[in-house]
Amino acid sequence: MSTQKFDPNSAQNLLEIEKQFAVKAVEHAQTYWNLLEKISPRGLKLTRLDDEIYADTMSSFPELSVDGYAKLIKLDEDWLKSESGKKRWRTFINAYEKTVKDFNFGSLIRTDARREYAETNTIFGASVFLRFYAIEIARNRLGLNDRAHEMAKEEAEKEAKEKEEEEKVKVSGKSESEKS
Secondary structure (H helix, E strand, C coil): CCCCCCCCCCCCCCHHHHHHHHHHHHHHHHHHHHHHHHCCCCCCCCCCCCCHHHHHHHHHHHHHCCHHHHHHCCCCCHHHHHHHHHHHHHHHHHCCCCCCCCCCECCCEEEEECCCCCCHHHEECCCCCCHHHHHHHHHHHHHCCCHHHHHHHHHHHHHHHHHHHHHHHHHHHHHHHHCC
């Protein structure tokens, strides 16, 4: 075993580790979508620091409050990934290093609050838990996720109906085969 110190700046990206991060991020997104289905976003608490994170987000990024919260409704990926955006977000995120578990772990964020998670509506590369919390707590508080809540409920109801229909077909299929 090597006694050299690990240097994250010179470490190689291992495909298997990246896949594991992606799997965790997708699981997190599915869990969040399931929460949106069951709980009204305005009453949803994501962390014990929601109030602090919300206040800090809105004061650190006042541009999110402009034009009816347009930049919260539809995220501007170029703004998030710009040099100045990265620097501002890094400062914001690092302030929670000691208070939020996995604060810098990768996550998926919907680029458009009016749509569900999908390949064309998701950012991964520039997303960490703290940014996810900042954006989603603000969206929830401001009612910007109300439509997502309705979509998630509709989707769950549709899936439940489909499952019920499948069960009816199975039961009726068995009874027909039992008659013969």
